[in-house]
Amino acid sequence: MKMEAIGKTRWVIPEGYIPPASMVNADHALMSHEAACILNSGDTDAHIEITVFLTDDEPIGPYKLTVGARRTSHVRFNDLEDPAPVPTGTSYASVIESDVPIVVQHTRLDSRAAEIALLSTMAFAA
Amino acid sequence: MKMEAIGKTRWVIPEGYIPPASMVNADHALMSHEAACILNSGDTDAHIEITVFLTDDEPIGPYKLTVGARRTSHVRFNDLEDPAPVPTGTSYASVIESDVPIVVQHTRLDSRAAEIALLSTMAFAA
């Protein structure tokens, strides 16, 4: 079936914080992480650039990635490495730009304590 | 009383993840689940189609359902079965389309640990 591209090409997530620790014996799913959940519903690959803003230094980026046509990708900020890892235990913000319309939702799973906590919000379409 | 149809006809939820486990002895309310909470405030039944997008495969759908006039339905992705169950323990995204205006909110209750965690956000009106 032919799918339609939905969304906007620029999104903003002002909240960012990768907890510096996780519960003991956390597997990959339960490890503390922050994610940008991206949907590319259209028939063209999305070429995406993420810029990370800090509190006391110049922005880092762009981090480049591709989300295939008709695919979703839940990008963990923990996994971004080029041009530099996103610092943990400190506040950051991010701007996500794409060459085709996408939709972006922000989620954090926090397992610093013995139990998990979750937050999520739609990113701001700018 | 006569009620007015409110909302939009297309909504997007980029975040999707059905935890593969629940706390021991969880009843139906406390079982890990993801839901699309839908309000059809108008005087006409809403015929709704949900398409589920995956990370490494073609989209699944449409899942078809009806939300009656002046009714709300909290649809659990866990319960969708036709044309195929939504896979658990993996990331997905969803697009929700209706023939009349509706409003959609996304919620997850996660009871993998001994306690529960919650997240929620309004879906993106596209």
Add this chain to the structure above:
Amino acid sequence: MKMEAIGKTRWVIPEGYIPPASMVNADHALMSHEAACILNSGDTDAHIEITVFLTDDEPIGPYKLTVGARRTSHVRFNDLEDPAPVPTGTSYASVIESDVPIVVQHTRLDSRAAEIALLSTMAFAA
């Protein structure tokens, strides 16, 4: 100082669920509850009507309340009584209408388990 009325006059919260139980010895602040947090930033009182939609029955309402000029009110659905209490342990949705612009945010505190869980999202401005 003169304050400006900000926001919209109609808001929608598709998600609604008052947990039927709370942790043992919960005080008022930690009792399971759902709230519509309303800000009336302007210089005129806001006369508000809430309509509650159900899954299998006709809507209940309107619940009437006033939020004073330059005041905020965090309305607990648990506390609505006239024309009828909002049922607990079942899904509902709500539409909130005002005669002056307001802003509405939805929050749930869930203390069914020994610990608390929180969710929140801006309501949908319709």
Add this chain to the structure above:
Amino acid sequence: MKMEAIGKTRWVIPEGYIPPASMVNADHALMSHEAACILNSGDTDAHIEITVFLTDDEPIGPYKLTVGARRTSHVRFNDLEDPAPVPTGTSYASVIESDVPIVVQHTRLDSRAAEIALLSTMAFAA
């Protein structure tokens, strides 16, 4: 690189509540707090004024702060002191105004119980 100013100049957060207690031995990161996460992506400093609305009294403010060009700041309401501390254990709401476009997200970390709970939502751009 030249960065573009993104967002709006006025934001609203109707929900506000600073839990009056934290878990025993909480460090600064795990202390109960409410934050307005602000991104100023542009090349000009943002001069920001926050007004806090209460349930039974006149608004407090403005609280004044600056977020530098190309910087993010996660402002804790707990830390606002001039013209007066934000009261804890009671409901409030806030309006955030800037002389240049910004984006604002609301987050609460609640550690009243032994574990933490999180909520977050994009603020309302008014």
